[in-house]
Amino acid sequence: xxxxxxxxxxxxxxxxxxxxxxxxxxxxxxxxxxxxxxxxxxxxxxxxxxxxxxxxxxxxxxxxxxxxxxxxxxxxxxxxxxxxxxxxxxxxxxxxxxxxxxxxxxxxxxxxxxxxxxxxxxxxxxxxxx
Amino acid sequence: xxxxxxxxxxxxxxxxxxxxxxxxxxxxxxxxxxxxxxxxxxxxxxxxxxxxxxxxxxxxxxxxxxxxxxxxxxxxxxxxxxxxxxxxxxxxxxxxxxxxxxxxxxxxxxxxxxxxxxxxxxxxxxxxxxxxxxxxxxxxxxxxxxxxxxxxxxxxxxxxxxxxxxxxxxxxxxxxxxxxxxxxxxxxxxxxxxxxxxxxxxxxxxxxxxxxxxxxxxxxxxxxxxxxxxxxxxxxxxxxxxxxxxxxxxxxxxxxxxxxxxxxxxxxxxxxxxxxxxxxxxxxxxxxxxxxxxxxxxxxxxxxxxxxxxxxxxxxxxxxxxxxxxxxxxxxxxxxxxxxxxxxxxxxxxxxxxxxxxxxxxxxxxxxxxxxxxxxxxxxxxxxxxxxxxxxxxxxxxxxxxxxxxxxxxxxxxxxxxxxxxxxxxxxxxxxxxxxxxxxxxxxxxxxxxxxxxxxxxxxxxxxxxxxxxxxxxxxxxxxxxxxxxxx
Numbered sequence: 001x002x003x004x005x006x007x008x009x010x011x012x013x014x015x016x017x018x019x020x021x022x023x024x025x026x027x028x029x030x031x032x033x034x035x036x037x038x039x040x041x042x043x044x045x046x047x048x049x050x051x052x053x054x055x056x057x058x059x060x061x062x063x064x065x066x067x068x069x070x071x072x073x074x075x076x077x078x079x080x081x082x083x084x085x086x087x088x089x090x091x092x093x094x095x096x097x098x099x100x101x102x103x104x105x106x107x108x109x110x111x112x113x114x115x116x117x118x119x120x121x122x123x124x125x126x127x128x129x130x
Numbered sequence: 131x132x133x134x135x136x137x138x139x140x141x142x143x144x145x146x147x148x149x150x151x152x153x154x155x156x157x158x159x160x161x162x163x164x165x166x167x168x169x170x171x172x173x174x175x176x177x178x179x180x181x182x183x184x185x186x187x188x189x190x191x192x193x194x195x196x197x198x199x200x201x202x203x204x205x206x207x208x209x210x211x212x213x214x215x216x217x218x219x220x221x222x223x224x225x226x227x228x229x230x231x232x233x234x235x236x237x238x239x240x241x242x243x244x245x246x247x248x249x250x251x252x253x254x255x256x257x258x259x260x261x262x263x264x265x266x267x268x269x270x271x272x273x274x275x276x277x278x279x280x281x282x283x284x285x286x287x288x289x290x291x292x293x294x295x296x297x298x299x300x301x302x303x304x305x306x307x308x309x310x311x312x313x314x315x316x317x318x319x320x321x322x323x324x325x326x327x328x329x330x331x332x333x334x335x336x337x338x339x340x341x342x343x344x345x346x347x348x349x350x351x352x353x354x355x356x357x358x359x360x361x362x363x364x365x366x367x368x369x370x371x372x373x374x375x376x377x378x379x380x381x382x383x384x385x386x387x388x389x390x391x392x393x394x395x396x397x398x399x400x401x402x403x404x405x406x407x408x409x410x411x412x413x414x415x416x417x418x419x420x421x422x423x424x425x426x427x428x429x430x431x432x433x434x435x436x437x438x439x440x441x442x443x444x445x446x447x448x449x450x451x452x453x454x455x456x457x458x459x460x461x462x463x464x465x466x467x468x469x470x471x472x473x474x475x476x477x478x479x480x481x482x483x484x485x486x487x488x489x490x491x492x493x494x495x496x497x498x499x500x501x502x503x504x505x506x507x508x509x510x511x512x513x514x515x516x517x518x519x520x521x522x523x524x525x526x527x528x529x530x531x532x533x534x535x536x537x538x539x540x541x542x543x544x545x546x547x548x549x550x551x552x553x554x555x556x557x558x559x560x561x562x563x564x565x566x567x568x569x570x571x572x573x574x575x576x577x578x579x580x581x582x583x584x585x586x587x588x589x590x591x592x593x594x595x596x597x598x599x600x601x602x603x604x605x606x607x608x609x610x611x612x613x614x615x616x617x618x
Binding site: 065068098099103105106 | 134136137138139141142147173183184186188191193211213214215216217218403404
């Protein structure tokens, strides 16, 4: 699958991941889906992590109602949430068991592996409906 | 009822953002939805008919959590929101990275004899040449060259750890030889670090061995551990354990902790990758004297060999970045009943060292003597006699009561004649057996439990004069046995 990922967006994701380190950043990828299935990401937006600080470097959770508000705003502009990004501080950019369980089929999941020295790896996943 | 479907889920429900369901409960509404859009069933429900974890259902902007709400009759203007749960987390049990960076590994080379020496490591897929180079590049501090230090130092040396620093203040004594297998009869009265150095150099003369004969305290610990990859805690007392833990936590150095008592042992890894520290598990030491140290409580000879070998194994795995670690776990071994279990240690967000708002930022802020109750309380100092003074009083046949608070098996080693025996636990109850008009002297093995006994009695309201035998029977036996007509 082709996904247009411009430099500005990826720079923004890398900044978020580094900024949140050693905590875990998370956010949504916003953009448009063309009729033939191609998607274009036009915006990345950080979302506040709801997990209390103690566990922040291992988990993230966002408020579904906040997503609801964001969606309503995007609907008016003809945009939609196409994916989710989050960072794995000091861990590989692989899907954890928790990530897999919480994946919404069809959405893009970008994982950034980040260490104290910067971004180590970026990977993108998508789950098909079983 | 209206059902709002998040854009992230809409593809499975005919791309609709809203569906009107002519029903009055949440359950019926969802049934209606999947009857209309059968492909949506797999999105909403898992194989065992549970709502999938990535779906959040809100009813009138409130999260649906109570099961009964599923079938509660709701008004027509109710709005159900089907939202995605954006959640996840870094892999919890992800392999820990090696403590040794690739750059440092690449600086290491081997000669032919090393290839031969470490052949059994090189043939292991998980170690190999790269892993062996990490071992050689590693710099490890072993705190203590006693019972646990003996196997730890020898195995780290044999495994090829390039730099080993051993810190120990003591000299070898005869009673050490029962368990401290790095020392021999000829080492008695030599510094333990000197004897350890001989052994290590005999194993591999190329190892950089740093012998530090020093009592660790808040003023010197940081300079001793700085620049090292790992500290293996082989100490036998709480003061050293807290000191090592605190300094390592503040300087980001992982600790492989080990402890033994009688037939039981513990091993754990602390301060690794944001994991818990020793204080998260044990916020404060037990009152001084309550739990005998290994030197007071004793330990079966091979036990430190078992526990120390596991510590060395953990240390090597951390250096190599392989396998499962005791990070955030505590392994408990019972060698008497041959059982072991792994306890989980959670990081304490209120921990004064590694918590969210740490209150300790420098080890020099802490009085470790005081923390471990090793300082006598200034308000009610415990009066005591030196062994010489007590010996003189016994010679003078002074009228006094001597109370032995040791355990029965300890008394079997050496009896204190004419002493009455009251275990600490029974003291408060049996205080009537003591005469408040007579001087009463408490004795134990090292003179620590006897202080606890005196404080216990005072707290229980006993008013008579109480004295402690300083240094305990251990300090007394040399004197009494050495002069003629000994009473002991």
